[in-house]
């Protein structure tokens with residue numbers, strides 16, 4: 001029996017989705033790269049600049065207090081979204097990438113010793129790979145990798161192979177930005193903690209698309225980016241347990257992260273200020289808060305359900321196209337990300353033909369070159385869905401792919 005598809009009516013909230021591209025209504029399927037912004041987010045940012053703009057945490061005037069209040073409200077929204085125990089565990093940074101660099105420098109340089117292991121997976125984005133390469137090279141430590149099987153699922157048996165007391169940290173993506181694979185973080189974190197390793201979750205793709213609860217996952221660090229979840233660019237989050245943030249030295253230094261300063265020395269303020277040197281991304285944090293409010297009104301469980309419906313529908317449609325190969329697991333183990341190749345065509349050509357039809361997909365290595373190479377290709381096309389995508393759009397993409405196939409293979 002056909003399951004019932006979940007539908008979310010949201011397109012009218014997103015001004016950019018009213019655009020035509022090359023004379024065709026825009027179908028935006030590059031959401032894993034960045035998402036579009038609803039009016040409520042755009043308005044929250046412009047209202048802040050129009051009515052309350054001031055620096056935070058330093059002014060005693062009314063505007064300064066209003067700005068600080070809005071900025072801290074945004075932090076509290078993130079705390080609630082992630083179900084962190086305390087808002088001091090939420091550090092605002094520029095992006096998921098910056099958050100991982102914060103951990104690799106601050107925690108990594110003071111905790112990782114020669115011979116230690118940082119355990120990653122074969123499906124990590126470069127942002128959750130290169131910072132650990134630099135750290136392990138610097139410290140005389142090394143990286144080991146949990147593999148993936150032929151369907152793109154994490155090889156759980158590799159935990160037996162690699163987890164021992166030499167592993168200081170397991171850094172793993174919540175959802176692969178290439179295969180859409182959703183990883184069993186709770187189970188993996190439990191296993192890692194049994195050998196005393198810490199766990200960092202790269203939530204750049206999972207936090208925007210499904211309910212994520214840091215206490216239920218029992219992770220030590222989690223990172224995400226506002227722009228991948230309806231918010232503006234330039235704002236990201238590091239969640240870390242309070243105890244870790246207290247122990248970790250600052251990453252960046254300067255104004256606002258200090259208690260006392262002399263010409264030769266300084267002491268640090270408490271987290272999260274200790275890790276928010278200088279003027280933070282205030283308007284971006286406020287816009288991010290509005291994005292979270294929008295997502296919570298719909299509910300992340302519903303967002304996830306809608307995207308699962310779309311991806312299942314798209315997989316069924318795309319499978320009808322001869323020569324189209326889909327990468328990654330079946331719909332039961334993936335979120336709304338679908339990477340594919342069409343026989344004897346280059347994904348860039350495919351993306352260019354789809355763009356002529358108003359359809360935005362991504363083509364390339366998706367900042368996961370080792371994974372793409374491991375799968376035996378040099379590039380892939382990727383359609384990534386969000387709450388505003390529709391089943392009609394999937395039909396139009398399938399038609400456009402058939403047209404591209406005719407153009408490119410005859």
Ligand SMILES: Cc1ncc(COP(=O)(O)O)c(C=O)c1O
Nearest residue numbers: 095096097125127177204205225
């Ligand atoms: C899984 C994953 N991790 C990390 C990142 C990095 O995010 P940002 O560029 O916002 O720092 C991305 C971005 O595509 C991603 O997909």
